[in-house]
Amino acid sequence: MASVVLSEAEKLYIVHGVQEDLRVDGRGCEDYRCAEVETDVVSNTSGSARVKLGHTDILVGVKAEMGTPKLEKPDEGYLEFFVDCSANATPEFEGRGGEELGTEIANTLYRVFSSETSVDLKSLCINPREHCWVLYVDVLLLECGGNLFDAISIAVKAALFNTRIPKVRVLEDEEGSKEIELSDDPYDCIRLNVDDVPCIVTLSKIGYRHVVDATLQEEACCLASLLISVTSKGALTSMKKVGKGSLDPESIFEMMETGKRVGKSLHVALQKILDEEESLGTSRQKVGFLG
């Protein structure tokens, strides 16, 4: 993970500030930085989203391809995650430097989406045991400014909201062989229901308190963090502890409560912005990368 070196006095200043609920940029312990969300930025994907959270910049593209269902779940489609830590983000990611972080993030995403209620996988099935939709979710890290997991999960949810899967019809021949027909109308597609897609909230323990949405400087002062994935209804789907420090069970409980509360407001804010973007329709001015 990209990190900055800080002097002992700077770290002390940050820790004392968190104690008094006034972080370096004036935020409280439970405030997020200003986030910018835009969907449909990459034209050759089924769905895409770009999220900018402070200095963290994430681009997610979702491509829907046809494949065979997994043996143990013959009437469901599935999701595949791939995370690419681009060398644009920080020189540490040059060559194979970003691979470790990329696999860690991808594994976390698999875990977060492992719950059966997150995405309705049965709607992705075309022919049981033969054909299903596979959603390849590709995450690209453009800039590392702290709090990667939250930004990535917001971007994945926005991209899935934006995904349009073409409607298919299964035709049966006289011999019994099935043929799949794609509809001619490009606007004839199915959308995914993202109401239960969870978002990750990272809670970093600094001193005796915990903060949400840590910047790179705050991450350098934190010894342990808790990653929890929360749905819009406040249900926890997975939990992971990162960092070399230890956490008291009391603190874990407090952090979970904070995470659930913050997660619910995060979902509300995200859904509001996605609905607003949707309502603008074709009159929306696309900003993209050259804005």
Add this chain to the structure above:
Amino acid sequence: MAAISMRLPVARKAVGPSAPRGGEKHLVAPGDTITTDTGYMRGHGTYVDEEKLIASVAGAVERVNKLVCVRALKTRYNGEVGDIVVGRITEVQQKRWKVETNSRLDSVLLLSSMNLPGGELRRRSAEDELAMRDYLQEGDLISAEVQSVFSDGAVSLHTRSLKYGKLGQGVLVQVSPSLVKRQKTHFHDLPCGASVILGNNGFIWIYPTPEQKDEEAGGFTTNLEPVPLSDREVISRLRNCVVALVTQKLMLFDTSILYCYEASLPHQIKDILKPEVMEEIVLETRQRLLDLEG
């Protein structure tokens, strides 16, 4: 309670140029022809191609008699003798420290250029060499002055005055070196209750004003007491104001930071970083600065 604000991105508006003072600046982009006159000598940021002088960086053209050079707008710090810099120690070597100052090469702080505690003047011994890490460790921040520039562009620093030395508690903001205005002094004690060091290399250090000037410490003992909440608010507000000025590409000097601070007082500290509030504050600051001049 948790506050989360999400928004749709807005295309950046091109802000009209403020009234030109001292004539129009000749701005060029890489590849632009500066002149076809062959009588000029080419300086930094230019090259000759088919009898034309072409710019290799994006910036303003500067002409001194027969020398034409292009001063880039976004560049690494190029050291000049007498500049004040704020740097971070990256390595502790045999008789010197390597300091990161946002330049092309790490700057050098020789052990002989460093003040000893108590202000004593003597030859540095082997014991001093072994005790180097007690003075400055990797990650520490220092304020120093540029003593000389090596031929390869690396900068040699010195802290031979009691106002330089290790920095204690505070906040560092990194900006582009071209946005820091050259002034007589770079150490400012702002009337709002905090002090600021505007390093020429783009490192801005904001810290609580020390109560009494510890002359004999020479900048080595760091005050590790918690900073009171009122000072913290001032420092956070100043930090956000500096970020706002930098985002809108305004020059940083004590007056601009102070005006921006005063313009931001009606807003909450964390709201200053919202794009619309930032624009409003910087517009007001720019207006006040123009009134000050004209």
